[in-house]
Amino acid sequence: MTIKSYNQLLTEYLEQGKDEMTDSSEPEVVRVENVRVVYGNKIAIDNISVSFKRHYITAIIGPSGCGKSTLLRSINRMNDLVPGAKVYGRVYFNGTDVYSKDVDPVFIRSRISMVFQRPNPFPFSIFDNVAFGLRVNGFKLTKDELYNKVKDALIKAALWDEVKDRLNAHAYSLSGGQQQRLCIARALAIDPEVLLLDEPTVSLDPISTARIESLLRSIKDEYTIIIVTHNMLQAARASDYTTVMMPDDDMIGRIIEFGPTKEIFTNPKDKRTEDYISGRIG
Amino acid sequence: MGHQVLSGARRSGLRFRKFVDKALPIILSVAVFIALATLAALLVTVVTWGGHRLSPIIILNYPSANPNEAGMRSAILGSIFTVGLAAVICIPLSIATAIYLVEYSRGGRFSSILSYNISNLAGVPSIIFGVVGLGFLAYWLGMGRTIITGAFTLAILILPLVTVTCVEALKTVPDDLRQGAYALGATTFQVVRHVSLPRALPMMLTGGILGISRALGEAAPILVVSGLLFIREDPTSLFSRFTVMPLQLYNWISRPQPAFIELSSAGIIVLLLILLSLNGAVIGLRQFLTRRLGQL
Amino acid sequence: MTVMASLEELKRGTERRKRTNSFFYFIFLSATLVSTISLIVIFVTLGLESFNFFTHVSVAEFLTHTKWTALFAEKHFGVLPLLNATIITSLIAITVAAPIGVMIALFLSEYASPALRSVVKPAVETLAGIPTVVYGYFALYFITPNILRNLWEGLQIHNALAVGLMIGILIIPIVASISDDAMNAVPLDLRHAAYALGSRKSDVALRVVFPAALSGVSASIILAFARAMGETMIAAIAGGFRSVLTFNVGEAMETMTAYIAQVATGDAPHGTIEYQSLFAVGLFLLLITAVLNYIGIRVVKRWAIKY
Numbered sequence: 001m002t003i004k005s006y007n008q009l010l011t012e013y014l015e016q017g018k019d020e021m022t023d024s025s026e027p028e029v030v031r032v033e034n035v036r037v038v039y040g041n042k043i044a045i046d047n048i049s050v051s052f053k054r055h056y057i058t059a060i061i062g063p064s065g066c067g068k069s070t071l072l073r074s075i076n077r078m079n080d081l082v083p084g085a086k087v088y089g090r091v092y093f094n095g096t097d098v099y100s101k102d103v104d105p106v107f108i109r110s111r112i113s114m115v116f117q118r119p120n121p122f123p124f125s126i127f128d129n130v131a132f133g134l135r136v137n138g139f140k141l142t143k144d145e146l147y148n149k150v151k152d153a154l155i156k157a158a159l160w161d162e163v164k165d166r167l168n169a170h171a172y173s174l175s176g177g178q179q180q181r182l183c184i185a186r187a188l189a190i191d192p193e194v195l196l197l198d199e200p201t202v203s204l205d206p207i208s209t210a211r212i213e214s215l216l217r218s219i220k221d222e223y224t225i226i227i228v229t230h231n232m233l234q235a236a237r238a239s240d241y242t243t244v245m246m247p248d249d250d251m252i253g254r255i256i257e258f259g260p261t262k263e264i265f266t267n268p269k270d271k272r273t274e275d276y277i278s279g280r281i282g
Numbered sequence: 283m284g285h286q287v288l289s290g291a292r293r294s295g296l297r298f299r300k301f302v303d304k305a306l307p308i309i310l311s312v313a314v315f316i317a318l319a320t321l322a323a324l325l326v327t328v329v330t331w332g333g334h335r336l337s338p339i340i341i342l343n344y345p346s347a348n349p350n351e352a353g354m355r356s357a358i359l360g361s362i363f364t365v366g367l368a369a370v371i372c373i374p375l376s377i378a379t380a381i382y383l384v385e386y387s388r389g390g391r392f393s394s395i396l397s398y399n400i401s402n403l404a405g406v407p408s409i410i411f412g413v414v415g416l417g418f419l420a421y422w423l424g425m426g427r428t429i430i431t432g433a434f435t436l437a438i439l440i441l442p443l444v445t446v447t448c449v450e451a452l453k454t455v456p457d458d459l460r461q462g463a464y465a466l467g468a469t470t471f472q473v474v475r476h477v478s479l480p481r482a483l484p485m486m487l488t489g490g491i492l493g494i495s496r497a498l499g500e501a502a503p504i505l506v507v508s509g510l511l512f513i514r515e516d517p518t519s520l521f522s523r524f525t526v527m528p529l530q531l532y533n534w535i536s537r538p539q540p541a542f543i544e545l546s547s548a549g550i551i552v553l554l555l556i557l558l559s560l561n562g563a564v565i566g567l568r569q570f571l572t573r574r575l576g577q578l
Numbered sequence: 579m580t581v582m583a584s585l586e587e588l589k590r591g592t593e594r595r596k597r598t599n600s601f602f603y604f605i606f607l608s609a610t611l612v613s614t615i616s617l618i619v620i621f622v623t624l625g626l627e628s629f630n631f632f633t634h635v636s637v638a639e640f641l642t643h644t645k646w647t648a649l650f651a652e653k654h655f656g657v658l659p660l661l662n663a664t665i666i667t668s669l670i671a672i673t674v675a676a677p678i679g680v681m682i683a684l685f686l687s688e689y690a691s692p693a694l695r696s697v698v699k700p701a702v703e704t705l706a707g708i709p710t711v712v713y714g715y716f717a718l719y720f721i722t723p724n725i726l727r728n729l730w731e732g733l734q735i736h737n738a739l740a741v742g743l744m745i746g747i748l749i750i751p752i753v754a755s756i757s758d759d760a761m762n763a764v765p766l767d768l769r770h771a772a773y774a775l776g777s778r779k780s781d782v783a784l785r786v787v788f789p790a791a792l793s794g795v796s797a798s799i800i801l802a803f804a805r806a807m808g809e810t811m812i813a814a815i816a817g818g819f820r821s822v823l824t825f826n827v828g829e830a831m832e833t834m835t836a837y838i839a840q841v842a843t844g845d846a847p848h849g850t851i852e853y854q855s856l857f858a859v860g861l862f863l864l865l866i867t868a869v870l871n872y873i874g875i876r877v878v879k880r881w882a883i884k885y
Contacts, residue, residue, distance in 0.1 A: 081773060104296075120767040123790045133775035136785060138295040183771070190775060221597025299778060307689045308779040313681035317702055317754075319871040320747050324716050325706070378609030388604055401613040405801075405871035406620065406864060407808025409835050412842070413860040421848055438616045467592075469599035497707030501837070502810035506842040506856070513596070528711045528811075535715045535815055543719055550712050558709065 028092075029054045029194055029224045030075055030112070033176040035089035037070050037079060044070045045253035049088070050243055052194070057216060058124040059235035059261065062245035063276065067253025068228040071245070072196050076112035076224070097107075110137050114190035117199045119179035121171035123187070126163050129171050129182055130154060133190035149189055156222075157185035158215040177208025181215065190220070195219075197227040201234065213238045232277055236265050244273045328554070340548050344514040345530060349541035354549055356513040357530035363517050364504070364526055365497045367433035373439050373490045377479075379441075380448030380486070384476050411439045412506030420507060430520040432507050435489035439503060440493035446542065447489025451482035484571055488564045495560040498553070500528025501528035529552050624864060634851050640858065646821040646837070648855050649844075655860060657854060659823040663738060663831035664863070667813060668806040670742020670827065671749060675806075676799050678746075679684030679753025680788075683795075687761035688783040699758070706751040714815025720751040722816070736818030736830035744816065745806045752802040753795075760794020761787050793877055800874035804867040810835035823866070834863045 030052040037044045045067035052058050060068045070079070070217070077098060079085045091098045098108045110133070121129050130150040134141065141149065154160040159181040163169070171182060180200055187195055197216075201209040216225055216238055229235055235242050242264040244257040257270045267276045343353025377402070387393030415435030416427070425431045455478045463473045504526050510533060511525050525533075531553065534546035632640070635655040682702055686695050711823025717740040726740060727733050764787050772786045788795070818830030819840045832840070838856050846852040 076774065078770065078774060081770065106776050106778050109774055113776075114772060116767065116774075116776035118767065120765070120771045122768055122771070122786060131774070136772070136777045136781045137776060138299055140295075146629070186771075186775065196774075298781075300715075303778040303780040306783065307685070310681045310685035310689060313678045314685055314698055314702070316678055317682060317705060317747070317750050318698075321701070321705055321708075323720070324712065327716065327720050328712070375609050375612055379613065382603075382606035382610040384608060388882050393610075396610050396614055399617050401612050401875065402868070402871070403617055405867060406617075407803060407805075407810075407835065407867055409808065409810045409838055410620065410624075410864050413838060413856055414620045414623045415855060416842075417627050418619055422623070434651070436610075441613060471599040471602045472595065474602075478860050495707065499707070499711075501709065501711045502814075502839060506838055510843045524612065528709050530716070531709075531711050532815065535711065535718070546715060549658045550709075550715065554708060554712070557709070561704075561707070 009246040019174075019253050029094060030226070032071070032075070033090040033092070035071070035074055035091060037067070037074055038086045040084045043250075043252045045074075045245075048253075048255055050255055050258055052224060052226055052240065054224050055221055056154045056240040057220050057227060057238055058241040059239035060226065060243045060245060061230060061232060061235045061276075062253070063247070064230060065251070066245040066247045068230075069255065070274060071226050072114075072198055072226065075194070076109050076114055076196060078109070080105055081247050087130065095218070108155060110142050110190055111192050112194040112196060113187035114196040114198065115183050115187050115200050116178070117202050119176055119183055119203070120180050120182075121174070123181050124171060125168045126171050126174070126182060127167040130185050130189045133186060138191055150185075150202065153185040153189035154182075154271055156188050156215070156219050157181045158211060158218070159185055175208075177211065180204060180208065180212060184212070184215070188223075192223065193273065194224045194226065197225065199228050199230065200230075201231070209234070236261060244268075244270070244276065246272050246276070313335070315374035325554075328547050328550050332543055332549070335544050335548035336565050340545070340552060345512060349539065349545050352534075352545055354371055354527060354530040354552075357515060357525045357527045359516050361498060361514070361526040362522035363429050363520075364432040364436060364524060365494055367430065367520070369490060369494050371433065371437035372444055372493060373486075375437070376441060376444040376448045376489065377486055377495075379445045379477070380428065380452050381474055383449055384452040385458065385470055385478060395457060400431050400442050400445055403438070404446075408439055408500055409502040409506060411435050415503060415507045426521060427508050427523060429524045430519045432504055432524060432526070433520075435503050435507055436497040443496060444489045444493040447492060448482070448486045451485035451489065452478055454485065455481045484567060488567050488571075489562050491560050491567075495557050498526075498557060498560075499528060501526075501532055502527055505532065509550030510556050522568065594759070599802055614655065624857050624861040626863045627854055631851065632853075633859040635858075640862075644823045644853035648821075648837075648852055649841070653851070655858075657834070657859065659821045660834045660837050660848075660859065661834060661862075662823055662825075663813075663817065663821075664807050664833040664835070666734040666827060666831070667738050667742040667745060667817065667833055668803055668827070670739060671745035671806040671809075672799060672803050673744055674746025675749045675753050675802055679798065679802070680757050680795055682750065682754040682790065683757035683761055688756050688779070688787060699755075701754040702754055703751045705747060706749075708748075710748065710809060710811040711815065713744045715749055717741060717812060717816035730828060733828045734818075734830050736816060736820070737828050738817060738831045739827040741813050741817040741833075742827070744812050745809050748812070751807050752805055753798045756798030756801065757791065759796045760798075761789035763794070764790045767771035793880075795875040797874045800877065802871055804874065807870070808835060808863065808867055810839055811857045814839040834859050 028051040032048055032050050035048040036046045060071060062068050067279045073079045073082075074087050075091055075093075075098075079087055087099060093108065093112065096103060098105075112200060113133070122132060127150055130153050131146055132158070134146060134149055151160060154163065159178060162178060163174070170245055171179065174182060184195075184200070201212055203214070213234065214225070219225075227239065239261045240260040241259065243255055244264065245253050246256045247253050257268060264273065265277060269279060332492060339351065340353045341358060342355055343351055344355050345357075346352040383393060383397055387396075408455055412435060417429055419425045419431040420427050458475050459477050459481075463477045468476070508524055508526075508529070510529065512533075513523065513525050517524050527549070531546050531549045534542045534549060640657050641653055642658070643654055644658050645654040647654045647655050675840055686699055690698060703819050718735070720735060721743060722733065722735060722740045726829045728739075735737070767784050768786055772782045777785070793810040813833040813836040817833060817836055819836060820830040821837065822829075824831060837859055841856055846856070857881065
């Protein structure tokens with residue numbers, strides 16, 4: 001009988017667990033049911049129900065202030081960090097309600113990772129940025145294993161070729177577009193199942209934006225991607241499904257339409273969607 | 283099901299990390315506790331040892347070899363004269379410096395050297411001010427080891443502290459108020475006089491009080507300037523020899539007889555009460571300011 | 579016509595206002611120069627009097643001799659015993675203040691609610707507002723007899739340990755408040771990014787906020803150390819006036835500042851070598867603290883992260 005190290009065990013269990021969780025007969029990774037988010041005494045979004053399919057890119061679009069980011073942040077319980085925020089309803093991740101008492105939000109966030117509007121790398125080296133999640137989540141990897149994980153993540157984020165010679169350079173020496181890809185690499189390094197992106201290209205130039213869109217398409221077979229954007233072209237170019245949100249008369253964000261991106265853009269059912277897409281709202 | 287397996291797999295490492303997560307705020311609050319417990323122990327000690335010695339004697343009498351009759355009248359008067367004069371010298375200087383740095387200089391190299399020197403002055407150990415006060419003011423300029431020498435020494439000692447607060451005060455004045463006045467053809471001096479200074483003055487005052495309470499507690503520079511004197515008369519002029527409260531306390535603390543330790547404890551209570559009321563004034567002033575600013 | 583006249587008037591008025599303005603400009607500029615002039619006066623006074631001192635005592639003896647017997651008949655002026663005492667007490671102080679101060683800063687910036695923070699922060703800062711004679715008294719009459727002597731029987735009444743501990747308490751607010759500023763400057767963004775990668779609160783505090791604030795934290799420790807070296811009254815009261823080169827922190831030892839206080843207490847006549855030695859020791863102390871402060875300020879400026 002061989003004695004296995006804690007790390008081996010952990011990795012094995014993780015792989016095993018991943019297989020069990022990645023039940024391909026269950027196509028919905030994340031299912032949001034009747035969610036309402038309240039900040040203080042203001043209802044931000046209400047009556048939100050939507051599903052996100054495994055290995056597809058789903059875009060959430062809508063005018064600013066319609067609660068797109070709020071919805072995104074309620075999926076991985078980032079709203080817990082906002083003082084005064086309350087989430088009602090259910091969010092299922094592989095069939096488990098992420099808001100039930102025995103679920104650790106930290107665990108949820110390590111499986112549903114997130115990239116933010118503004119690139120926000122840590123003030124460390126490029127390498128340490130990507131390795132951060134692995135270290136925090138307690139993977140005690142050997143030096144080589146860690147290096148390989150970091151390398152894989154940087155390759156997936158289409159950044160490896162640009163930084164392979166200067167992994168110890170400070171993250172702030174990168175350009176804005178590179179920083180954002182570093183943030184994507186950082187999120188991918190911990191092998192999440194779902195990647196949430198909150199308007200990831202809003203502060204970037206068109207070339208950087210195009211690179212990020214193509215990298216998202218190149219990794220979608222391994223991950224489930226949910227991207228918030230108010231750039232309709234981006235949604236049309238990059239996503240398979242699209243959710244349209246719109247504030248109602250009380251400024252409460254609601255979903256008005258959901259479907260395959262092609263249909264939404266070519267044949268919207270809701271008049272408001274049509275108005276929004278054609279630029280009359282927004 | 284899958285979820286159960288996964289969390290089971292992570293549990294052993296997880297338990298330790300969860301423990302650290304729970305323990306960290308407790309460990310950190312222990313540090314806060316140590317600091318505050320020391321402060322509390324100090325105050326309790328002073329009050330238990332000196333509380334029963336508190337009486338008008340300690341304020342009204344001159345120092346004496348007999349602890350039952352000894353007071354710090356001359357030291358209190360010395361402190362009032364020296365620190366009062368230091369404030370009169372320092373506060374206008376600080377305000378003028380702050381006006382120059384914030385309103386006049388537009389961040390050139392020259393003014394950045396000047397403001398850099400203010401922070402350098404803040405880093406000079408307080409006893410050095412005493413040594414220079416003694417060598418330069420008392421002997422070279424011939425001012426003697428007198429109240430006025432002590433006052434100038436303390437004024438320069440607290441100058442950086444008070445100046446920094448005055449600079450902060452001017453920086454809180456919104457820039458569009460200045461722009462508005464400039465747009466009407468006001469000179470910089472008129473902007474200062476009619477716009478910036480009236481708004482910043484109360485906050486500058488808090489800086490002045492902070493400087494005064496710092497100067498009241500300083501023993502080392504005055505020890506060097508004045509020596510450790512036994513003074514049994516009120517100061518009569520700015521050229522009198524003098525002592526101050528913390529020095530009188532140092533004198534009593536240096537005598538190992540229990541009666542003098544009690545006496546010094548009582549003296550410390552008096553000094554701390556004065557400092558406490560000054561701090562109370564600063565807090566009161568600040569609250570008044572926030573309320574007034576809230577209304578504007 | 580009338581328009582012309584009022585224009586003339588306006589011009590004259592403007593000239594007058596400009597003159598007032600320049601007059602006050604010079605007043606304010608002169609006031610600003612006071613700090614710089616004071617610094618120059620400090621260095622010149624210390625320098626010239628030290629020069630007198632070093633005509634009697636060689637710089638080499640001052641820096642290398644191991645005996646300081648300035649107030650005895652047979653005089654030696656080796657600053658090492660004084661420097662040693664200053665460094666030992668300051669090291670003890672920073673050993674106390676650095677961890678406690680940084681932990682308090684971390685507590686204030688990451689854990690304390692705004693209400694708790696508004697109580698704890700001023701309470702901690704009170705520590706810096708207590709006159710240092712009071713700390714000296716507390717070290718001599720409370721800490722040494724009631725606490726340290728229970729743990730260490732051979733401890734002398736005057737000892738470096740109690741001095742260091744008390745200075746440590748005194749400088750906690752310096753470390754805590756500069757570190758706290760640096761930690762508060764770490765953007766909320768970075769904290770959220772860490773949470774989104776599965777961090778716990780302790781990970782955010784220890785692996786993001788602390789390393790991101792490291793330049794401010796190091797600067798706070800350097801500046802606090804400089805402050806500790808310059809502290810006088812605690813050393814004079816609780817450390818004793820025994821200028822002997824020793825590394826036993828349970829013994830009395832005289833710091834540079836305590837020596838200055840000692841000479842000042844016993845009225846050294848103007849012009850004697852004892853009097854001049856005040857300036858030599860003072861200059862030496864000033865140079866050391868100036869270098870430390872310079873490094874501290876540079877660390878803040880050079881390493882400060884622009885988020």
